[in-house]
Amino acid sequence: MCGIAGYVGDRMHGDSAQSAIKKMAHAIQHRGPDDNGCWLDAESGVALGHSRLSILDLSPAGHQPMHSMGGRYVVAFNGEIYNHLELRSALHLPEGSWRGHSDTETLLAAFEAWGVETTLSKAVGMFAIALWDREARTLFLARDRFGEKPLYYGWVKGAFVFGSELKALRAYPGFDNAVCRDALTQYLQYMYVPAPRSIYQGIYKLEPGCLLTVKEPPPLIAPEQPLIAGQAHGSVSVRRWWSLAHAVEQGSLYPLLDEHEALSELEAQLSESVRLQSLADVPLGAFLSGGVDSSLIVALMQKQSSRPVKTFTIGFEEAGFDESPHARAVAEHLGTEHTELFVRVSEARDVIPQLPSMYDEPFADSSQIPTHLVCRAARQHVTVALSGDAGDELFGGYNRYFWGPRVWDKISWMPFQTRQALGRAIQTVPAEGWDALGALRSGAGVLRLGEKAHKLAARLSAVRTMDDLYLSLVNEWQHHEKLVIGASAWRANLPVLPDVPMDDPRARMMYWDALTYLPDDILCKVDRAAMAVSLETRVPFLDHRVAELAWRLPMSMKIRGNTGKWALRQILYKYVPHELIDRPKSGFGIPIGQWLRGPLREWGESLLDPSRLSAEGFFDPVPIRKLWAQHLSGKYDWTPRLWSVLMFQSWLGRGGEKINRY
Incomplete structure (x- = not known):
C-alpha cells in the first residue's frame, strides 16, 4: 500500500516547488515508509509525490512516481492490481520490455496501449491513481469500484491539490480552508463525512468508480458544491467508469436460480479472489473474528496454502465484547498459525487521542479502536492482511435487514402519533434493563439489546415508510440542522435506485449500504486504522466479479428465515462445523x-x-x-x-x- 499526493496549477519554481511536494508526500509517509519520491514539471505547474509500502517488486524498479515506457505518462499509484500478470500477458510486449515486475509498470503500459478507461475496466484491484498525461497536459484521478482506497482533491490558494489523506492537502503551503458546516451537519447524521464532501470547504472526496479529469490549467476557485459524476467545473470534470447500479441491473437480467449452480460458482469465484489477493512478495495473513465472513476467507486461504495461514484477533476484558474464544475455535479447527492479543482497557483508551491524526477528519464509528488494535497486532508479523469486510452488504448480514422490515410490518398499521408514544415508552426502560431481557433469550436474541432498543425508539417518532425507517437507522442526530450553528437546512436523501424493480426492502437497504456505509465508514475505518501502522489490507469480497455475482443471487439465497448470509454459510460449513459459527451477530465493538x-x-x-x-x-x-x-x-x-x-x-x-x- 502507498500514499499519493500532488498538485496542478501552481507556478512555484525551484526549491519552493520541491519543498511543497516533499512536504505533502512526507505527511503521508506512514502509508509507505519503504521509499518515497517526487516528480514535478515546473513549466506546467504539476507535481506528483509518492510514499511506498513495498508489496510487489521490492527492488528500485518499483520506485514511484514512475514514467511509462514511451514517456507519455507519469503515475503515482496507491493500491494493488491483482490481475496485473494477466494484463501483462494480454499486452503482448516483446521480451525484455519490462524493467521489473510491479503492477505499477503494468498499469502504465496498459494506459499507453489501451487508454485510461479501458485499462480501468480490465483491472481487478483496489486503487487510487494520479496519472499525468504529458502529451495532452491532462491529469487523471481514478478511484476503484468500491472505494477501498481513499482519494481527496480540492483547491488551496488557487492550486488544484490531491492526496490519499487530508493531511497531505493540509501540508500544501498556505492551507487555511475552513470547516464546512454542511459537511459537519452530514457527519452528525452518519457518524462520518459522506462523499463527495470532506470536513473542509473546497476539499472533496472522489466517489468510488469515478474518474476525474483536469485539463491544465485548472480553475482558480472551488465549485460551490462538490462535483458528482456527470458534472464539470471549468476544466475539471467527473465521470463514472464503473456503476454498481449497472451491476444490479445486469444481475436481475441473468439471475442464478439453481442453488447448486449458484453455490458452486460463488465458491469458485471467491476462491479465485482469495488466490489473487494472497499474492505478495512480503509476509501475509488474515484477520479472524470467528464470524461467517472472516472464517470463510481464512478457510479458503488455508485450503490453497501448503503452510498454516497466519491469523489474528484481539480479546477484551469486558464480557459481551470479547469474541476471541470464537476466533480461537475456528483457528484450531482450520489449523492456522493463530495470534491472539488480549487488550487491557487502558490500552484501548490510549488509542483515543491518536484518532484525530489517524482519521484526519471527524469519524465516529467507535469500532475504529479495536480495528486499529488488531491491525497493530498483525503488523508485528505481516505486511498484508486479508479481511472479511463487505460480506454483510453483499450477502445480507446486518441486523437491520432482518428486524427492520419485521418491525415495520408490526407498526406500520399504527397511527403516527401512536408510534411516537411507543418510542417514548421504550426509552423509559434503561438500556441495562433491555440488556437483561436480551440475556434471558441469549440463544436466539441479539447482543446489546438495550443499545438497539433505544436506537429504534428514537427513530419511531419520524418514520412514515419502510425507507424512512432505514434512513433513520443509519442516521443518528435528529434536528441536526439546529445543532450546528450556521449550517444550511439539509435533509438526507437516499441514492437513486437502479432501473430495475427493487420491491424487497432488504435489497434496497443492501444497495444503499454498498454505496454509502461501506466506502465511507467500513472501508475508511479499516484503511486508516491499518495505514497508521503501514499495514496493507485486502478485501476478497470486493473483487468486482464476486460483487456482481452476489447481485445475481435471489434474496432467498442471502436471507432465509432467521439466517443471513445463507449462501456464504453453505460454503463455510464445508470447512468449519456450523456449531462453531452460528451465534447472534454482535459486531466489533467496545463499551x-x-x-x-x-x-x-x-x-x-x-x-x-x-x-x-x-x-x-x-x-x-x-x-x-x-x-x-x-x-x-x-x-x-x-x-x-x-x-x-x-x-x-x-x-x-x-x-x-x-x-x-x-
Whole structure:
C-alpha cells in the first residue's frame, strides 16, 4: 500500500516547488515508509509525490512516481492490481520490455496501449491513481469500484491539490480552508463525512468508480458544491467508469436460480479472489473474528496454502465484547498459525487521542479502536492482511435487514402519533434493563439489546415508510440542522435506485449500504486504522466479479428465515462445523458508553464544556448538555450521538485532551 499526493496549477519554481511536494508526500509517509519520491514539471505547474509500502517488486524498479515506457505518462499509484500478470500477458510486449515486475509498470503500459478507461475496466484491484498525461497536459484521478482506497482533491490558494489523506492537502503551503458546516451537519447524521464532501470547504472526496479529469490549467476557485459524476467545473470534470447500479441491473437480467449452480460458482469465484489477493512478495495473513465472513476467507486461504495461514484477533476484558474464544475455535479447527492479543482497557483508551491524526477528519464509528488494535497486532508479523469486510452488504448480514422490515410490518398499521408514544415508552426502560431481557433469550436474541432498543425508539417518532425507517437507522442526530450553528437546512436523501424493480426492502437497504456505509465508514475505518501502522489490507469480497455475482443471487439465497448470509454459510460449513459459527451477530465493538460514565467522564466533560462549545461556535451547547446529563444518569444510552460530538471536538483540538487511564 502507498500514499499519493500532488498538485496542478501552481507556478512555484525551484526549491519552493520541491519543498511543497516533499512536504505533502512526507505527511503521508506512514502509508509507505519503504521509499518515497517526487516528480514535478515546473513549466506546467504539476507535481506528483509518492510514499511506498513495498508489496510487489521490492527492488528500485518499483520506485514511484514512475514514467511509462514511451514517456507519455507519469503515475503515482496507491493500491494493488491483482490481475496485473494477466494484463501483462494480454499486452503482448516483446521480451525484455519490462524493467521489473510491479503492477505499477503494468498499469502504465496498459494506459499507453489501451487508454485510461479501458485499462480501468480490465483491472481487478483496489486503487487510487494520479496519472499525468504529458502529451495532452491532462491529469487523471481514478478511484476503484468500491472505494477501498481513499482519494481527496480540492483547491488551496488557487492550486488544484490531491492526496490519499487530508493531511497531505493540509501540508500544501498556505492551507487555511475552513470547516464546512454542511459537511459537519452530514457527519452528525452518519457518524462520518459522506462523499463527495470532506470536513473542509473546497476539499472533496472522489466517489468510488469515478474518474476525474483536469485539463491544465485548472480553475482558480472551488465549485460551490462538490462535483458528482456527470458534472464539470471549468476544466475539471467527473465521470463514472464503473456503476454498481449497472451491476444490479445486469444481475436481475441473468439471475442464478439453481442453488447448486449458484453455490458452486460463488465458491469458485471467491476462491479465485482469495488466490489473487494472497499474492505478495512480503509476509501475509488474515484477520479472524470467528464470524461467517472472516472464517470463510481464512478457510479458503488455508485450503490453497501448503503452510498454516497466519491469523489474528484481539480479546477484551469486558464480557459481551470479547469474541476471541470464537476466533480461537475456528483457528484450531482450520489449523492456522493463530495470534491472539488480549487488550487491557487502558490500552484501548490510549488509542483515543491518536484518532484525530489517524482519521484526519471527524469519524465516529467507535469500532475504529479495536480495528486499529488488531491491525497493530498483525503488523508485528505481516505486511498484508486479508479481511472479511463487505460480506454483510453483499450477502445480507446486518441486523437491520432482518428486524427492520419485521418491525415495520408490526407498526406500520399504527397511527403516527401512536408510534411516537411507543418510542417514548421504550426509552423509559434503561438500556441495562433491555440488556437483561436480551440475556434471558441469549440463544436466539441479539447482543446489546438495550443499545438497539433505544436506537429504534428514537427513530419511531419520524418514520412514515419502510425507507424512512432505514434512513433513520443509519442516521443518528435528529434536528441536526439546529445543532450546528450556521449550517444550511439539509435533509438526507437516499441514492437513486437502479432501473430495475427493487420491491424487497432488504435489497434496497443492501444497495444503499454498498454505496454509502461501506466506502465511507467500513472501508475508511479499516484503511486508516491499518495505514497508521503501514499495514496493507485486502478485501476478497470486493473483487468486482464476486460483487456482481452476489447481485445475481435471489434474496432467498442471502436471507432465509432467521439466517443471513445463507449462501456464504453453505460454503463455510464445508470447512468449519456450523456449531462453531452460528451465534447472534454482535459486531466489533467496545463499551464506550460505559467508559463515558466512568474513566472517560472527565475527558468528555472537558470537550463538552458549555463555555468551550459556545466559544468554538460550531454547536448549540443546550441539546448536547441535555443528552450528556441523560447518558450519565444511566437511564438513557446516547453513546453514538455523544461519540460523534466528542470525536469532532477531539479532532478540532487534534486530540490534545488527557484521558484518565484508570
